[in-house]
Amino acid sequence: MNAKPFNDRFLRACLRHPVDRTPVWFMRQAGRYQPEYRKLRERYSLLEICQLPELCAEVTLLPVRQLGVDAAILFADIMLPLGPMGVRFQIEGGLGPVVETPIRQAQEIERLRPLEPEEDLPSILEAIQLLREELEVPLIGFAGAPFTLASYLIEGGPSRAFSQTKAFMYREPALWDRLLEKLTTAVTRFLKAQARAGAHALQIFDSWVGCLSPSDYRAYVLPHMRQLFAELQDLGVPLIHFGVGTGGLLALMQEAGGDAIGIDWRVHLDQAWQGLGYRTAIQGNLDPAVLLGPWELVEQRALEVLERASGRPGHIFNLGHGVLPQTPPDHLRRLVELVRERSPIFIADFSSREAAP
Known part of the structure; x- marks a missing residue:
């Protein structure tokens, strides 16, 4: 197991161990809301930053130094493993990943090459090693979940309805399973390599799986997610399972695996956690758009999140999705x-309630 960092509140919370205060970090805490990052992006593309270990490490460190968060998340993109697998794509500003040739047939799936992270993505692993030497908080590695990666490969880019993905899933279930098998293997290898390089925790982003019904998730996604988490279980690092719009899928996500479940703002944190039987940690769930409002509103809504978590061990404060570029x-x-x-006030109240006869 990796050496314990100086500030381990985040890791303890992932495992539902008591902490003196709720750990806090933000998805996309390194990004366009930062003047320093915007200046860097005038010279380098996102993918170029990921290919330069020292620069990748520096961008990862920026929010830790500036904000005082309790964890760093590696600066990267969920599409990175797909490039070495033979997928041509661009990340277009204001739109996101755009795949040159969307998958439609069996031979396009079979052409996907196996991922060898140490050979294919050495700059990312080197950045992790550099960060381990610098950080005094845990480093989170991450990858996109198989469904979300498959949706980009089939849709060709971001989508609202995911109609192409669902049509492929329904009409070609054997090919769908073959595609997800390949992606599950790639994601597993990539996450294992990140842990070997020194990541203290791993987050799996299933950003678009909320488009599915519980029945479809169970039939088309759950078997692959179970396999993914089973493969990662022995790494000795906490695993966070995050999705957007997944209020109706949380029990199935818990069934798939993970030490913590990440939720968005569309569900009440207390109800979601109770529905999970408090058997996993929970991460979230302030609406990122609230940060565009006046500070008084931010304070009110943040305290509501803490109140709903009620100081129970296992809460990690985060947003329900990534920091928006316009965020002050x-x-x-x-x-x-x-x-x-x-x-600490909520934590003390919870402890006294638990200790009361």
Whole structure:
């Protein structure tokens, strides 16, 4: 197992161990809301940053230094493993990943090459090693979940209805399973390599799986996610399972695996956690758009999240999705301070209630 970092609140919370205050970090905490990042992007594309280990490490470190968050998340993109597998894509500003030739047939699936992370993505693994030397908080590695990666491969880019993905899934179930098998193997290898390089925890982003019904998730996704988490279980690092719009899928996501479930703002945290029987940690779930409002609203909504978590061991404060580009950096700094100052009160209240006869 990796050496324990100095500030291990985040890791303890992932395992539902008691902490003195609620750990806080943000998805996309390195990004376009930062003037320093915008300046870098004038010279480098996102993919170029990922190919330069020192620069990738520096971008990852920026929010840790500026915001005082309790965890760093590797600066990368969920599409990275697909390039070495033979997928040509671009990340277009304001749109996201765009795949040159969407998958439609069996031979296109069979042409996907096996991923060899140490050979194919050495810059990412080197960045992790550099970060381990610098960080005093845990480093989170990550990857996209097989369904979300498959949706990009089939749709050719972001989608609202995911109609092409669903049609492929329904009409070609054997090919769908073959595609997800290949992606599951690639994601597993990539995450294992990140853990070997020094990542303290791993998050699986299933950003678009919320488009599915519970029945479809169970039939077309759950078997592959079970396999993925089973393969990662022995790594000795906490595993976070995150999805967007997955209020109706949380029990199935828990069944698939993970030490913590990440939720968005469309569900009440207390109800979601109770529905999971408090058997996993929970991460979330402030609406990122709230940070575009006045500070008084941010404070009110953040305290509501802490109140719903009620100080129970296992809560990691985060947003329900990534930081928006228009977010005032000072709101994030003040939010970290607020969670740091106020969460011990909720934790103390929970402890006294538990200790009461």
